[in-house]
Amino acid sequence: MSFHPTATTEIIETDLLVIGGGTGGPMAAIKAKEADPKLRVVLMEKANVKRSGAISMGMDGLNNAVVPGYATPEQYVKEITVANDGVVNQKAVMAYAQGSFPMIQYLDKLGVKFEKDGSGEYNMRKVHHMGTYVLPMPEGHNVKKVLYRQLRRLQVGVTNRYMATRLLKGPDGRIAGAVGVNTRTSEFLVVKAKAVVLACGAAGRLGLPASGYLFGTYENAANCGDGYAMAYHAGAQLANLECYQINPLIKDYNGPSCAYVTGPFGGFTANNRGERFIECDYWSGQMMLEFWRELQSGNGPVFLKMDHLREETISEIETILHTNERPSRGRFHERRGNNYRQRPVEMHISEIGFCSGHSASGVWVDENARTTVPGLYAVGDMASVPHNYMLGAFVNGGIAGADAAAYCAGHDLASYDEGDLLAEQERVLAPTRREDGLTPHEMEFKTRRLVNDYLEPPKVTAKMELGQRRFAEIREDLDLLVARDPHELHRALEMQSILDCADMAAAASLYRTESRWGFYHLRVDHPETNDAEWACHTVLFKDEAGRMAHAKREVDPFIVPVAAEEMSAYHQLRIKTPAAAE
Numbered sequence: 054m055s056f057h058p059t060a061t062t063e064i065i066e067t068d069l070l071v072i073g074g075g076t077g078g079p080m081a082a083i084k085a086k087e088a089d090p091k092l093r094v095v096l097m098e099k100a101n102v103k104r105s106g107a108i109s110m111g112m113d114g115l116n117n118a119v120v121p122g123y124a125t126p127e128q129y130v131k132e133i134t135v136a137n138d139g140v141v142n143q144k145a146v147m148a149y150a151q152g153s154f155p156m157i158q159y160l161d162k163l164g165v166k167f168e169k170d171g172s173g174e175y176n177m178r179k180v181h182h183m184g185t186y187v188l189p190m191p192e193g194h195n196v197k198k199v200l201y202r203q204l205r206r207l208q209v210g211v212t213n214r215y216m217a218t219r220l221l222k223g224p225d226g227r228i229a230g231a232v233g234v235n236t237r238t239s240e241f242l243v244v245k246a247k248a249v250v251l252a253c254g255a256a257g258r259l260g261l262p263a264s265g266y267l268f269g270t271y272e273n274a275a276n277c278g279d280g281y282a283m284a285y286h287a288g289a290q291l292a293n294l295e296c297y298q299i300n301p302l303i304k305d306y307n308g309p310s311c312a313y314v315t316g317p318f319g320g321f322t323a324n325n326r327g328e329r330f331i332e333c334d335y336w337s338g339q340m341m342l343e344f345w346r347e348l349q350s351g352n353g354p355v356f357l358k359m360d361h362l363r364e365e366t367i368s369e370i371e372t373i374l375h376t377n378e379r380p381s382r383g384r385f386h387e388r389r390g391n392n393y394r395q396r397p398v399e400m401h402i403s404e405i406g407f408c409s410g411h412s413a414s415g416v417w418v419d420e421n422a423r424t425t426v427p428g429l430y431a432v433g434d435m436a437s438v439p440h441n442y443m444l445g446a447f448v449n450g451g452i453a454g455a456d457a458a459a460y461c462a463g464h465d466l467a468s469y470d471e472g473d474l475l476a477e478q479e480r481v482l483a484p485t486r487r488e489d490g491l492t493p494h495e496m497e498f499k500t501r502r503l504v505n506d507y508l509e510p511p512k513v514t515a516k517m518e519l520g521q522r523r524f525a526e527i528r529e530d531l532d533l534l535v536a537r538d539p540h541e542l543h544r545a546l547e548m549q550s551i552l553d554c555a556d557m558a559a560a561a562s563l564y565r566t567e568s569r570w571g572f573y574h575l576r577v578d579h580p581e582t583n584d585a586e587w588a589c590h591t592v593l594f595k596d597e598a599g600r601m602a603h604a605k606r607e608v609d610p611f612i613v614p615v616a617a618e619e620m621s622a623y624h625q626l627r628i629k630t631p632a633a634a635e
Contacts, residue, residue, distance in 0.1 A: 056538055058239040058485055060478040067095040067210065068461040069454075070231055070246035072217045073280065074098030075106015075273075076443055077433030077450030078252030079200040079209075084454030086207040092458050094209045095244055097233055099216035099543070100275060103201050107254055107273040107434070108443060111194035113314055113377040115167070116180075116335075116442045118188040119153035123177045126150035130613040132184050135622050136337045137413055137439045138569050138582070140293065140590060143612050145438045148420040152448040157188070160447065163199045166192040178317030180335050183622060187317060191369075193377045215242050217279070218546055219477045220249060220287040220429070223467025228287075228428035230469065232477050236543040239485070241478060247464045248428040248457040251416065252450060253280025255298065255434040256554045258547070260404030260509065261501035262307060267494070269307040271300055271403035272434075277547040278554035280435040281407060284416045285553060289424045290592040292417040292437040292606070294561035295574045297510070298408035299341050301355075304399040305389075308379040310357045312400075315374075318366050320359040323397060324352035331626045336411055338571030339623045345402060345510075345572050356397030367393050404501075405509055407554060410446070412573055413439035414561075417592055417606075422453035425594075428464065430457055437590075483534075484545045490535035493544035497551060500527055504555050510575045512562055521559045527552060556601065561593050564603045571623075 069085050071078045074096055082096045098105050119129045129150040134141050157175070161167060168176040168189040179185040204211065215233035221243070223229045230245040257272020268274035285291060301310045301322070312322050312334035321329045324347050331343045348355050359367060370393065375383030385391075391398055409415035415437035422430045430453040431437075433446035441449065484490075507520025531549065536542035567583040568576050590606040 056485055058482060060241060060482065062241040062243060062478070064243045064245065065095070066245045066466065068093040068246065069095070069248050069250065069457050070244045071096045071250045071252060072231060073106070073252035073254060073433070074100070074102035074211070075252065075254055075433070076108050077446035078250065079204055080447045080450035081250045081252060081430070081432060081454035081457070082209045083200070083203050083207060084451040085458045086209060088455045088458040089462065092461060095212060095246070096204065096209055097212045097215050097217055097231070097244065099214065099236055101213045102204065102211050104197060105275070107276065108196050108378070109273070110380060111196050111377040112190055112443050113193055113311070113373050114190050115157070115188040115444045116313060117153070117186050117440060117444055118157060118175070118177065119150045119186065120157070120175050120177055120188065121154060123185040127613050128184050129186065131615055131619070133440050134611070134613070134615050135183070135620055139588060139615070139620060140413065140569070140608060141439055142419070142437070142609060144420040144609065145418065147612060148452060149438055149441070149445050149448050152452065153444060156444065156448045156451065160199070163203065165196055165199050166190060180313045180316045180333070187313065189314070189373060190377065191373050212242065216543060216546060217283060218481055220283050221469040221473060222287060222426070223469060225467065226427060227464070227467050228426060229467035232474065234481055234542070234546065235539070237539055239539045239542055243474065245466050247461040247466055248430065250430040250432060250453050250457055251280045251284060251435060252432050252446070253283070253435055255406055255408035255410060256281050257406045257408065258551055259406045259501065259554050259558065260504045261498070262404050263401065264305060264307070267497060267501070271302055271307060271309070272406055272408065276434070277550050278407060279547060279550040280431070281416065281557070282550040282553040284424065284429070284431060285557065285595055287426055287429065288595055289426045289429060290417040290594045291557065292415060292590050292592050294407060294414045294557050294593055295565045295591065296338070296413040296570050297558070297573045298406040298411045298414065299510070299572060300336060300403045300411055301341070301344055301400050302403045303382070303385070304401040306382065306385045308382055310398065310400045311374055312357055315357065315359055315370050318370055319362050320357060320370065322400065323356050323358040325354060325356070326352060327358060327397070330628055332628055333626055337623050338412070338573035339626055340571070341402070341573065342571035342575065343627050348402065355400045357400055358397040359393040360396060364394070405504065405558070407558070408434045409437055409439055410434040410441040412570070413437065421456045422449050423456065428460060481542070481546065484536035485542060487535045490533040491530060492535060493541055493548045496527065496530065496534060497544070497548040500524070500548065500552050500555055504558070508555070508558050508562065510572050512574070512576045514563065514576070514578050517559050517563050521556070524552060524555050524559065557593055560601050560603070561591060565591050
């Protein structure tokens with residue numbers, strides 16, 4: 054039996070609306086209130102902000118900490134430029150790099166715990182190919198509690214259990230607010246706002262994990278790409294969506310292998326001979342390409358090797374990996390009979406997704422976190438600043454919050470078209486009008502299985518074009534999508550965002566007719582990197598006719614020069630086998 058909710062709608066007004074209560078969203082709200090204590094700020098979260106987002110269980114370390122004495126902002130910008138094959142907005146990366154250490158100090162004062170040495174200095178570790186940027190967090194399980202205390206202290210309004218579905222715009226094209234749906238009651242909430250910060254996380258529920266479980270994803274499974282979809286439908290530009298997120302993970306476990314965590318302690322990625330085959334375990338497209346090549350060769354499978362380490366070292370690694378971020382990791386190893394001391398841990402490759410935190414695919418933003426839509430900001434894993442990670446979400450969230458506070462001071466609320474709201478209510482409630490049909494589970498499984506079949510690298514033009522046709526068939530079947538309770542309605546809306554992201558992934562991958570970023574965009578029928586035509590950003594957007602369109606965007610002149618011989622550093626990761634003695 055279907056249920057039949059009505060379009061019961063509550064309308065509220067605020068100055069700034071933040072959508073997403075994980076990492077970047079709370080920091081955007083906090084920094085906006087600190088910039089202007091009188092500012093009205095509402096944070097909309099589809100779960101509960103106390104335990105939501107990719108850091109719901111904490112974090113085991115900062116991957117990109119720019120700490121004086123270990124690195125300079127200029128060195129970091131160069132590192133990320135090289136790791137990303139030169140396709141970066143260096144101003145945005147620099148804004149992050151300059152805000153990195155002040156944010157670490159700010160979080161430290163709030164009570165977030167970072168590893169320190171005997172003299173009280175931050176205990177930095179080296180994993181990256183060139184610089185030293187990793188700061189472990191052995192007790193990083195309290196991050197969400199710290200953020201929530203600040204939200205309460207600053208009196209940020211929080212609307213838990215409301216899923217944002219579409220952004221509203223005024224007649225002049227600027228943001229006017231957003232529409233949300235209660236995930237427990239299916240009631241609507243319209244938030245009229247002068248500015249909106251999108252902080253919805255990665256599109257992590259795009260490809261299907263090898264396990265076949267819809268929620269067995271590498272990323273937080275709540276991050277279904279709804280922020281990407283909302284930005285697209287609002288007319289914002291999205292950048293480099295062909296640069297997928299693909300990561301090494303523990304075989305059959307929905308979490309990272311964490312070679313970057315164990316690396317500073319002496320662990321490393323090895324082949325079936327126990328040999329190290331890449332010099333650097335920092336995630337990059339080129340590293341993933343070497344990982345994939347080894348996995349496919351006679352030297353596969355690939356393993357995380359720690360059995361050569363001392364007992365006290367392994368115990369320290371277990372404390373970090375089994376008590377923060379994913380506490381289920383230890384239980385998984387125990388029940389499978391894995392013991393770091395006895396044998397290496399088998400690794401594999403994750404499903405694909407969009408995530409600037411681990412690659413470069415996101416909503417286009419400048420150094421102030423502004424999108425191409427006036428009054429709309431994007432931060433964290435869904436913004437286009439590459440290799441963002443958790444600290445990037447904090448820093449850029451803070452940048453967005455402060456800038457949005459200034460924007461709100463100079464603007465009034467924009468009016469929105471009531472017809473747009475009515476159309477969105479009808480779209481949302483359509484699955485509830487049916488007595489029978491296809492469930493969200495069925496349609497999501499099919500969509501994500503087709504993503505694996507047709508979009509995974511190595512990318513083939515004919516396969517991606519066939520994938521587009523299959524996605525179009527699924528879109529036609531949306532008229533059969535049924536939701537029998539509020540939970541299924543929530544999943545039906547997420548499924549439609551996943552389908553939007555699948556369409557964008559295929560279209561963006563077909564548009565860039567070259568290979569770049571190692572394994573992330575490896576096209577079999579365009580195997581070479583073509584800097585003459587494609588040393589640029591690609592942007593995807595919804596044109597005036599409502600169709601998906603593309604354009605090239607030039608890479609702005611570098612503010613940190615990178616020599617030609619340095620640009621190839623990440624292409625030299627494979628450890629060369631010594632030649633036999635003559």
